Amino acid sequence: MARLLELHPDRLFPADPTTRTIARALYAEIAALPIVSPHGHTDPKWFATNAAWTDATTLLLAPDHYLYRMLYSQGVDLDALAIPRRDGVPATDRRSAWRLFANHYYLFRGTPSRLWLDHVFVDVFGMDVALEPGTADRYFDAITEKLATEAFRPRALFDRFRIDFLATTEGAEADLSAHHAIRSSGWNGRVVTTYRPDGVIDVEHEAFGPAMTRFAELTGEDVWSWNGYLAAHRKRRADFRAAGATATDHGHPTAATANLSPAECEALFGRIVGGGWTPADAELFRAQMLTEMAGMSIEDGMVMQIHPGSSRNHNAGLFASHGRDKGADIPTRTDYVHALKPLLDRFGTSTALSVILFTLDESVYARELAPLAGHYPCLKLGPAWWFHDSPEGMRRFRETTTETAGFYNTVGFNDDTRAFLSIPARHDVARRVDCAFLARLVAEHRLADWEAAELAQELTSGLVRRAYRIDG
Amino acid sequence: MARLLELHPDRLFPADPTTRTIARALYAEIAALPIVSPHGHTDPKWFATNAAWTDATTLLLAPDHYLYRMLYSQGVDLDALAIPRRDGVPATDRRSAWRLFANHYYLFRGTPSRLWLDHVFVDVFGMDVALEPGTADRYFDAITEKLATEAFRPRALFDRFRIDFLATTEGAEADLSAHHAIRSSGWNGRVVTTYRPDGVIDVEHEAFGPAMTRFAELTGEDVWSWNGYLAAHRKRRADFRAAGATATDHGHPTAATANLSPAECEALFGRIVGGGWTPADAELFRAQMLTEMAGMSIEDGMVMQIHPGSSRNHNAGLFASHGRDKGADIPTRTDYVHALKPLLDRFGTSTALSVILFTLDESVYARELAPLAGHYPCLKLGPAWWFHDSPEGMRRFRETTTETAGFYNTVGFNDDTRAFLSIPARHDVARRVDCAFLARLVAEHRLADWEAAELAQELTSGLVRRAYRIDG
């Protein structure tokens, strides 16, 4: 007989009865607030076409490297999970792939993926038994069947999830047609883009050349000259703002910034597009471009997000066979204090600039990020990111940043996901963990109950709207 | 109507009833012990002149970069807070500045500043409503009025706070006149100095030249020769000991030490005073001087404190307008294992040497500092410092150092503050957090209750007196 599955109303709250009671009360007031999702990787085509998803495997498993990396780590073959290769999607039966996933679902015990998936299973699909080998088919059938209905189309779920604002992320070489289609469709869901120009900044990216060509086509600028290149960025930033963007995003290997003279910039850019660059040039150019982007942010008001420190495509064999974003990105030690100084020396006292910093290196929370954000007016701390977007990770984020940066130099939650159906689950985890943290402060008489209630609202709604300059 | 303010007797104790009961009992035994403050930055002139402070803003806000950095991080103008600039104190109305502070007091929710200030407001000034926009004037008036009375003069508060020992910190170029005045005044408060020679060691400090000139004047030595320079240090150390000092303090950018030959020292010193130094020379000279200071500590018995790892004056614009110590110092990653080896190779087995190590990089607690202090007889661990002098920071300090270094290689609490009125609050936080930690060990049957009681006494009183070689 299958084991029952339910979401306990007190999940993620501390066991201590005093603290739990406080957490429950705080959560009750904010549980139903609309979702503001200012940074993520959902596909805008979903909302443009509103086409039905086909099946559980294609929707939930195949695009989600958070999931299949864990099975891969235990020796499961990615082909058997229907994970796309460079040369196409393997012709794996979707139901077999799902069964294989169900067989290994126990691997996720203690992980946030497990929390998110169970939430999706219960709340989105109405399942009431646990996913295990014996229920794999029942799950596959129920989910696939529901996905074929109107109520499970992207826009219907967007409304059902009470999403108030959803930002996707597109490259400088993107045509934004999906976003234009959304805007002209008459649908009132607020889906906007985010300007992520890494593809035309990182000369070490394998698709830099084609991205630059497309960048030139879309802007009509001579992107192979320094001034033309900057002008093209300005044009595309304007395009993105027109498609609702309030923010840019920068995913560099490090947080390095630079502050070169115009002549140095021009010479460096010459090497970058001329092909004579070294790895040090590539890094310096990325560094300089963060500073250039900060300057343009001051001009156009877009908030700047920096997501540094991921060593991408660490598994050489897997990168060769499967390409990017296959669960093989590994965090590295990241410096911010020295890295950001050139940008801050140039723009650090501008009241117009707003930079949101993320990290994959938790050792910098208390040592570098909280002190920086607790001082510079232009710096804010993004929430616990990626591997740290988890109950323990969020708790550590609050415990190590709050005492120095306070709550008001943080920006609320990011789901940062391509797994659209998990968005409510992820926001729910964040709200619960924040309430648990606040409850401890109240229980230890470090905060009054009314202050905690105010803060719960701010952490859920106020801070994110102000930090990302979201109207309404 | 204003919200009430009170200090809950169980603040900072864990919510779990078993643990809280134990913590309460431990705390009850040590709550009233006299304060021993072996390291801090109060102004000895206060105790020399015993002049009344003028108003809330001048006393509590303007000198305390822990406070105004937070407002600055949210865009508040420092001039409006009456924070001194390089070219003088702005002519800001003190009451307006206080109102602005009150308007932003909510920013401190969840921070230790909030705990300290509320303690000061209630315990020192008898306030019973919270500081908020509506009570700003009431606070300003009440505090300013009280400060004009005899009971709120420095010496009266020193006695009321039950301070048994208070060390200030002076540079090698200080004349110690305030300390001499205290000693000759007949007042029996024990205020001593600490020898902090950074100003004549760090050639990268903007005031190195004038400090050296003053160093020469005060000692009559040829401080521009290596031997004269060392002789001047010895003379000044003797002066400081005569003014009660039991310790030296060294605030270097890193913990680097060196062990050069006399000839190498002489050549390096020649470059330092000759002006031909490089940044590497400056660092090497600081490194060598830590080793020299250790040698002199063995001679004269002064305990040596090392406070490394702060990247000072990170905000270039603010440094230009406002100078040092304006809340713009940011911690950096700090190595101890390799950095201290030259000093330890030379003096590490001396039984006369005692070095107290501090850090702004918590990642070294378990990895480097606890193993070093748990081995070398000459090394002890200073308490959680600066950004980490907070409930969570202190908890992490105990959790990550105790299992390897034990309690007895630590040195009790340092308030390390220029905010004199907050000293009782800060010691109270430390005592509560230590009792909470001990209570958990007892509740988890890792320590007997009588042992915890002994340790609470040691952490409050015994360890600090022995570590800093304080008589009586």
Add this chain to the structure above:
Amino acid sequence: MARLLELHPDRLFPADPTTRTIARALYAEIAALPIVSPHGHTDPKWFATNAAWTDATTLLLAPDHYLYRMLYSQGVDLDALAIPRRDGVPATDRRSAWRLFANHYYLFRGTPSRLWLDHVFVDVFGMDVALEPGTADRYFDAITEKLATEAFRPRALFDRFRIDFLATTEGAEADLSAHHAIRSSGWNGRVVTTYRPDGVIDVEHEAFGPAMTRFAELTGEDVWSWNGYLAAHRKRRADFRAAGATATDHGHPTAATANLSPAECEALFGRIVGGGWTPADAELFRAQMLTEMAGMSIEDGMVMQIHPGSSRNHNAGLFASHGRDKGADIPTRTDYVHALKPLLDRFGTSTALSVILFTLDESVYARELAPLAGHYPCLKLGPAWWFHDSPEGMRRFRETTTETAGFYNTVGFNDDTRAFLSIPARHDVARRVDCAFLARLVAEHRLADWEAAELAQELTSGLVRRAYRIDG
């Protein structure tokens, strides 16, 4: 009157009653499971000869640098504790040494050594009063007397401790005679060896030359040629497998690996054995040898353990007088992401390879090790090691690795000790801490109770047997 000593049945469980009840129930099911000890440093001669130990000091104190380092850190002379010097064991009276130890036993408050020793005192020796100055003789006499009895000989204790599998660690230059004697003795205790070839890989080790000579004698290979050297490793690995080894172990200063061409290897090896090597050569050779060992592991199926990051013999004076392993090894910051890439580029997708990674740098748990183990099929995480083999250390290990790597990419517990009598105590601490962690997840509704029960079994028994390829 002496204070009573007893082991509380709830020790190390959280105080919260809900969580404690769950922890107790989980622990009850696994408390009595046999001990599997796949990595440690006990002396195989004990089990080969089954000779009685002589006295408390010689057995418990003199070989255990976890203990005497703490006394040394407080100024206690090692000679007075009967700690062996390079030139022999000091002629210190064993009882006097024990008394000195008892006088300082309070130093261990809050440390795991204290937990382990009290467990040994109560459970192994039946003591019922605490060790303190007044009970030192009672302890010394009781322990020494018991050690003379049959029931306290090594094999009897091995059986009494219910040890199912015990791996020792021997160098490539070891003759394994003790292991051969165990196997031919007819005793059915399962004591096996582990291949730790550091002595013939680390040219910076002071005994590299003699070790190489012995390596040549034992294998009959020309170990001064690159191919002969590799052949010698293969022969010795086979010898070790014949003596039961299922694993190798590598204790390098860093986790660096390399992937040189055969010609580069040969040239490098020429410098290593030719004497013209630099420190960079020594590091590169260690790095290349990790990759070579991985290749041989794929051939012969031995699991590979890497224990990097200890700065050995940090105290130059103590190393001169007392030699290695005297409590003066200090952890250093350790990189894995870049360091392991060469090995992983070459062998990372092999399904035959299994590498167990350890660290002394906790900052890498969440940042590097959990992401690596949560992706690469060949990587697993060893348990909290050395300074971190402690209740708080184990808790941090679970809290920072589980969310990314899950439980199933970890390998259960290692006692990693030369203190044979403490093995049950150490495993008991690990079981309790794991149950406490699981209990929290259950209490916070992050895991079902039946899942936690399954995991408790896995963490105690299943994972270690599979990870170390232990039959039966």
